[in-house]
Amino acid sequence: MLWIPFTLFAAFMQAWRNALQKQLSQDLGATSVTLARFILAGPLAALYLGALYLWSPLEPLPHFSWRFSIYIVGAAACQIVATALMVRLFQLRNYAVGVGLAKSEAIWAAVLGTLFFGSLLTPLGWLGVIIGGVAVALLSGLRNIHGAMSPNTLLLGIASGLTFALTSLWVREASLLLELSFPFSAAWVLALVVSLQTLVLVAWLGLKEPASLVGLARRPTLTALISLCSCLGSIGWFSAMSLESVALVKTLGQVEVLFTLLISSYYFKAKLARQDHWGLVLIVLAALCVMWA
Template identity: 35%
Template sequence: MPLWIPITIAAAFLQNLRSTWQKQLAGDLSATAATYVRFSFGLPVACVYLWGLNRLGGIPLPSPNAMFFIYCAIGGFTQIIGTFLLVALFAYRNFAVGTTYSKTETVQAALFGIIVLGDHPSAGAVAAILVSLAGVIAISMAKSHLTVMNFVRSLTERPTLMGIGTGAGFGISAVCYRAASLSFGRDDFLMPAAFTLVTVLIIQTVAMTIWLGLREPSQLAGTMRAWRVSSLVGLAGALASMGWFTAMTIENAAYVRALGQIELVFTFASSHFLFKEKTVRLEFIGIALVICGLLLLLFLR
């Protein structure tokens, strides 16, 4: 089994765990501050990881070039923009439409990967991505009680455009992170991925610290008051990011993000079997499509 597969599955599981802890901050912090926590409290963890690879693992630090920093900056800011758009969607009555369209991230990552890196997915991988995308959309529609007609009619509405923008932000950032790691031209993948992660987190932490300091200073202090949960969010987020960045250094970013949708399977399993939440037929169909898409990706990529 290729190494990027178990790394991606582990990253998806850790991301699901991070999201669970992040929700605990929702009552005390704004959505922006809760997002900030994943960067600022994750940065020290990523720095320790980078230090360990260098000092304990004996892996030399890379020599970054101008393109590396350009890719890191674009990736870091597009991820922030994508997150902001996703948060802003909740202010709209029909936010569910926008969040559903944001799931086009994997398709957009494939397109940006072709443009930026020349990462052309195989026909089997394209089919797998589209099948899993159909499953993700079905799950989103089931949870938000959307109808097919409402989904189609919303193509020109602002929430739809914001949702597509959210997917673009996450898709561009994924491709840029892979491009940044590959810009070193090294055969190893752990150090380039770790160095890229730390650089991106520094950019994001500095940018969001300035933003919160100017716009929501009380929230900036609130992140420190909630340091216990914030530290858990930062730890899980950093470990998940280590997995994402490493997997995307090894393999096409679109493949990694597509396989990462296994997070939905984890979420579905916990809500259905552990919390005994009611599941409708469309959700079962969606999960089945996601699983089929992931299997197609693994065997036909």
């Protein structure tokens, strides 16, 4: 049951990371804000991995196969795309709506995991995923799609959720391939994925948008906080997904929306709508279902 506290911790840290990213997105473009998530996370993930080996020096080193490498590259690329799409959502709609739409990840993870990754869920697990999807719909204002929400916003949210789901599924598969004890497999995958993302984004911005790197350098505190929250959240997510199926982890992880709404209310002074309260009740019910599943 260790996956439960790891997931709750990850959701809490991710909610704060998203809040800080929203703040940074008011001044910088989507690619720059995406890089802020990874720029210090690579070294932090390497330190975490090194600390684990200092704690347990007899743990063997992993063997990397071609299949493992494909999962790492795919996960790194999808997470970059997913994060950029979500940052774009922050710039189109309010903070809570952007995060809520991206949380369709749990539904995508359940469907894709069943179809292509042999990750079967119990009936109670599927019930939790479905309830969580309804909760996200309420919290995202999908019932007002013909009003306040534009089709562009909806498509960006679905695409973000889909690419986040692919990231998580490939991360779990990579962790399972290493056949190391917990939490070493998750730590290796985290260090490799985040380091690759950092190198790719720094190289891209250095060639295409060098001014964006200067913009991040002018906001060192905010950039460092985003990277720290991102790395801590990723430790939680990667550890939880090495222990339990992605669909269940991400369904429980929808409690992030609860943290997001609280941050949106108290930090950004946004008002909660009536359907938000029903959505939060359903998220709690979905969380109970997947924990029992």
